[in-house]
Amino acid sequence: MQVVGVTTQQEIFVASRDRKFEINEILLIEDSERSNPCGEVVETQSFNRYIPLSTEHNAIVDEKVILALKAVGYEIDKEEINLAKLRIIGEISTPVSVGSKVRLPDFGEVSDLLLQVKPQQGLTLGEIRGTGSLFSTMPGELQKVLAMYEGNRVALQKSVPFVFNYKAMNEYPHIGIFGGSGSGKSFGLRVVIEEFMKKPVPGLVLDPHYEMDFSRDFPGLKPEQCYNYRDRFLLFSVGREVGVNFEDLDTGALKGLLGAGEQLTEAMDNAVGVLHSRKDSYTSFNSKIKYMMLALEGTEPEGLAGAERKIYEAMLKIKDRVGHLATVRGIAWRLNNLFHEGLFASNTRPIEDALMAGKTAVLRGPLKLLQIYGAYVFDRLYKKRRDYRDACQKGESGDWFPPFVIYTDEAHSFAMKGDRDTLSKRVIKTIAQEGRKYGVNICLATQRPALLDDTVTAQLNTKIIFRTVRSHDIDVIKEETDLGPEESRRLPYLNSGNAFISSAITGRAIPIRFRCASTVSPHGINPFDELAEYFSDHEQTLWSAVRELLPIEEGGEHIFLPLLEKKLGKNITAQEMFALMEKYVAEGKILKEKALFGNKYLLYNK
Ligand SMILES: Nc1ncnc2c1ncn2[C@@H]1O[C@H](COP(=O)(O)OP(=O)(O)OP(=O)(O)O)[C@@H](O)[C@H]1O
Numbered sequence: 010m011q012v013v014g015v016t017t018q019q020e021i022f023v024a025s026r027d028r029k030f031e032i033n034e035i036l037l038i039e040d041s042e043r044s045n046p047c048g049e050v051v052e053t054q055s056f057n058r059y060i061p062l063s064t065e066h067n068a069i070v071d072e073k074v075i076l077a078l079k080a081v082g083y084e085i086d087k088e089e090i091n092l093a094k095l096r097i098i099g100e101i102s103t104p105v106s107v108g109s110k111v112r113l114p115d116f117g118e119v120s121d122l123l124l125q126v127k128p129q130q131g132l133t134l135g136e137i138r139g140t141g142s143l144f145s146t147m148p149g150e151l152q153k154v155l156a157m158y159e160g161n162r163v164a165l166q167k168s169v170p171f172v173f174n175y176k177a178m179n180e181y182p183h184i185g186i187f188g189g190s191g192s193g194k195s196f197g198l199r200v201v202i203e204e205f206m207k208k209p210v211p212g213l214v215l216d217p218h219y220e221m222d223f224s225r226d227f228p229g230l231k232p233e234q235c236y237n238y239r240d241r242f243l244l245f246s247v248g249r250e251v252g253v254n255f256e257d258l259d260t261g262a263l264k265g266l267l268g269a270g271e272q273l274t275e276a277m278d279n280a281v282g283v284l285h286s287r288k289d290s291y292t293s294f295n296s297k298i299k300y301m302m303l304a305l306e307g308t309e310p311e312g313l314a315g316a317e318r319k320i321y322e323a324m325l326k327i328k329d330r331v332g333h334l335a336t337v338r339g340i341a342w343r344l345n346n347l348f349h350e351g352l353f354a355s356n357t358r359p360i361e362d363a364l365m366a367g368k369t370a371v372l373r374g375p376l377k378l379l380q381i382y383g384a385y386v387f388d389r390l391y392k393k394r395r396d397y398r399d400a401c402q403k404g405e406s407g408d409w410f411p412p413f414v415i416y417t418d419e420a421h422s423f424a425m426k427g428d429r430d431t432l433s434k435r436v437i438k439t440i441a442q443e444g445r446k447y448g449v450n451i452c453l454a455t456q457r458p459a460l461l462d463d464t465v466t467a468q469l470n471t472k473i474i475f476r477t478v479r480s481h482d483i484d485v486i487k488e489e490t491d492l493g494p495e496e497s498r499r500l501p502y503l504n505s506g507n508a509f510i511s512s513a514i515t516g517r518a519i520p521i522r523f524r525c526a527s528t529v530s531p532h533g534i535n536p537f538d539e540l541a542e543y544f545s546d547h548e549q550t551l552w553s554a555v556r557e558l559l560p561i562e563e564g565g566e567h568i569f570l571p572l573l574e575k576k577l578g579k580n581i582t583a584q585e586m587f588a589l590m591e592k593y594v595a596e597g598k599i600l601k602e603k604a605l606f607g608n609k610y611l612l613y614n615k
């Protein structure tokens with residue numbers, strides 16, 4: 010392999026007669042004047058005499074390269090020529106010498122370029138593509154740090170691991186995960202969360218699809234490849250285990266909640282401001298709303314006494330400041346909706362406890378409710394962390410609250426580009442802009458980067474880009490990352506699970522394939538496999554229960570039935586039990602003999 014054509018400080022061409030180049034592989038250029046720089050293959054092509062190079066319309070080579078190939082002795086019309094475009098990694102101040110020899114490096118020669126931190130110190134997300142040739146020269150301890158998933162099977166690691174130096178997020182915070190449908194975002198997000206949980210870094214996951222459960226091992230992994238996350242995460246349903254403590258709401262937060270789905274009108278905003286006071290419980294605020302509506306209608310309720318009467322009179326006094334009946338009705342309707350979602354029945358305490366114990370809290374619920382609740386919780390926990398840090402800064406002692414990472418899929422619906430101002434957008438924007446100071450990071454996945462708020466996109470210092478087909482989204486990616494034109498051209502064709510990581514932390518865009526997740530989403534199983542598994546499990550339980558009771562005799566139902574029912578935990582009739590025995594006999598599992606009161610069913614070896 011040798012350098013041909015015109016070279017620049019950034020790009021060179023390498024030609025070879027006998028070796029095909031692999032996309033993304035790293036080659037070493039023997040040019041000692043420039044300390045033997047390395048380059049990554051960003052485009053490759055092979056030619057033979059049947060496809061004359063000079064007449065082809067060609068993206069990689071131009072006339073100059075062809076002339077250069079001829080000049081160094083290639084007979085381009087007669088032999089096969091493999092050509093690669095290399096992008097130089099790192100900076101060199103003068104162009105590489107043409108004619109320099111090029112070879113595959115050993116792992117040791119490029120380890121600094123590929124591995125910033127050891128697997129134990131970072132997030133082991135996958136393999137670096139194009140590094141297969143380095144595997145054999147890599148130290149043994151790096152050869153078995155992850156499992157891959159290829160062609161529906163778990164496979165061995167074959168390349169250099171990609172280890173993300175997450176501690177550098179202190180300087181370059183936040184992660185964006187972009188890619189079209191089925192490109193591997195959710196799978197990748199799962200791997201990212203798993204790695205953070207291993208450290209452990211506390212986290213908060215919004216899970217509208219009920220898929221972020223980490224208790225089930227990925228099928229096909231060997232026991233030593235599995236990892237037990239069961240004590241690293243907790244699942245919470247919004248409106249059941251977790252909610253909002255109404256008494257904790259200040260007027261701003263209440264406005265935020267009421268306006269989280271659809272922005273409050275100016276009149277509503279004003280009315281909530283007049284009606285709500287810091288001490289209100291849900292009941293007292295709700296009564297105010299009720300009596301304000303009556304006051305505005307002008308119908309005095311009969312038989313009002315005591316506290317109720319007082320509220321009504323208070324409402325009469327302030328009704329002019331509140332405005333119109335329709336406004337208060339609108340507020341009542343929204344409040345009632347939140348109440349019926351169960352939002353005020355519990356509080357955020359379980360989530361706070363989970364984070365303080367270093368765990369990841371997974372919040373579940375319908376997307377709309379999660380949007381509202383997620384924004385409220387992000388805001389609340391972010392403030393807790395900020396208050397603590399600010400207190401430390403001032404030399405005061407505040408209540409400790411840990412740094413944490415927020416993860417969400419479908420992120421564009423939380424921080425949508427455009428004028429619509431929602432609490433979730435405001436909160437995510439604030440955290441995107443200032444979270445770094447407080448150690449609060451966000452990890453946002455979306456199919457539609459073009460729809461994500463610009464300020465938020467710009468703050469995502471690490472972008473993980475999967476297959477993307479829409480030109481709008483590709484344009485945003487081109488603008489917001491350091492992907493070169495060659496990489497951008499490849500975006501629509503990436504296989505699921507392959508991605509580019511463009512990050513201030515890695516310094517250059519790195520092509521990776523995500524590792525096999527160590528856990529699987531409950532929906533990750535093929536529904537037909539699930540059915541087969543269910544029935545085989547069910548069969549297994551039944552058979553082992555029966556087996557322990559054998560021999561079973563007709564006439565002895567009163568003894569066997571209750572025992573079998575106890576083992577199975579459900580009722581069963583004598584008819585069903587004997588039908589089952591007949592089935593086992595037909596399957597050759599058990600033996601049938603004549604006995605005193607009818608048939609006797611027993612195991613073969615008894
Ligand atoms: N790292 C990977 N290795 C092997 N296969 C993968 C990998 N990532 C994804 N896949 C395959 O691609 C499929 C789709 O991935 P995933 O569900 O993550 O897509 P997605 O981008 O979240 O799609 P959607 O936007 O529709 O939710 C997975 O079920 C899996 O079969």
Ligand SMILES: [Mg+2]
Nearest residue numbers: 194195196418
């Ligand atoms: Mg998904």
